[in-house]
Amino acid sequence: MSKPGIVSEYYFSDHYRVIVVEEGDSYIVSVDVYxxxxxxxxxxxxxxxxxxxxxxxxxxxxxxxxxxxxxxxxxxxxxxxxxxxx
Structure with a gap:
């Protein structure tokens, strides 16, 4: 079983959220915009x-x-x- 990535969540306002998943040398970034x-x-x-x-x-x-x-x-x-x- 692989080790889960590091997940960070950031809020820039009531309408913008960014989630960053760090896995080794790579990142997955999710940006919520409504x-x-x-x-x-x-x-x-x-x-x-x-x-x-x-x-x-x-x-x-x-x-x-x-x-x-x-x-x-x-x-x-x-x-x-x-x-x-x-």
Missing amino acids: RSKWIFTDYTEKCVENTCLLLKELSPEPGDNRYVDLDSVSKIIIIGVKVDDN
Whole structure:
């Protein structure tokens, strides 16, 4: 059985939360941002009854100012939750 990673949780305001999981030399970072509209196209939708997860994977691009510029970032996944039509 492997040793579990170190989990840290940070709050930047009432609406922004960051969870960092450290496993050896790598990190998994989860950032919660709350908004009312889904702005992405070409995404995957997984539904159970009236609740759906919306999944959009982005590739970090060097020099792209929209993302944190880290050489070690391998994947960015945006996850949204849709309940009924909202």
